[in-house]
Amino acid sequence: MIASARSAVRVPLEGKRVSRISARGFAVASATAVTTVGAVVGVAGGGAAVASNDNVEATASDSTLLADIPAGQQAQVQTASLAQQADAQSAQASAAAKKAAEEAARLKAAQDARAKKDAAVKGKADKDKADKADKEAKARDLETQSASRASSRSTFQVQSSYSVSDVQAIARQIIPADQFQCFSNIVNKESSWNYTASNGAAYGLVQALPGSKMSSAGSDWQTNPATQIKWGLNYMNGRYGSPCGAWSFWLTHQSY
Structure with a gap:
């Protein structure tokens, strides 16, 4: 039984x-x-x-x-198994999504850093270009002013000799007022305003080397201080931007 x-x-x-x-x-x-x-x-x-x-x-x-x-228990077991599988798949999906988000954030940070660096480089290049253009414009203005003043040398009465005060008066008519002191400082150091000063091949107020360079400003470069002043101003503007730029260089190197 x-x-x-x-x-x-x-x-x-x-x-x-x-x-x-x-x-x-x-x-x-x-x-x-x-x-x-x-x-x-x-x-x-x-x-x-x-x-x-x-x-x-x-x-x-x-x-x-x-x-x-038992059949009644099988349904519970199968449901639990499916729930576990779903949880595992959900966890894997979450981990994959997190990893993808972290990678995307890393790439975005790298792109932002590169863009910032490129912008900085471009900004510096633009600034350098603007500074150069500004400097060239100022140099052209100075040349125009000096040429205008130099043209007045034809009104200077030619003399057999010139005193220091005569030469300085001529320089004040040719050199821009805001640059005169710097020009004067260089001339004091180079020749003490003696337009016939010589030191080997160097000659004149600004001690052009050789002195014959000043012939580009006039054939009377050996005897006319106005010609020497004109040449000296053009040289300082062209090489240093202005007489004050030349003086700043002179202070460091004791020559220009």
């Missing part, structure tokens, strides 16, 4: 088998199945519920197979 009861109880247990379900993943479900089967067997036999050797077993290995689970 007991055997028949056991046989009757085992019939509902036959059903779909869950293949290779991890013992760790479904320990609770397996324990529930064991308890249920034991209880049914015990009741059918008229005694206490005892789990038979046919009950479900689980091992610590992920590859261990679980025993047959």
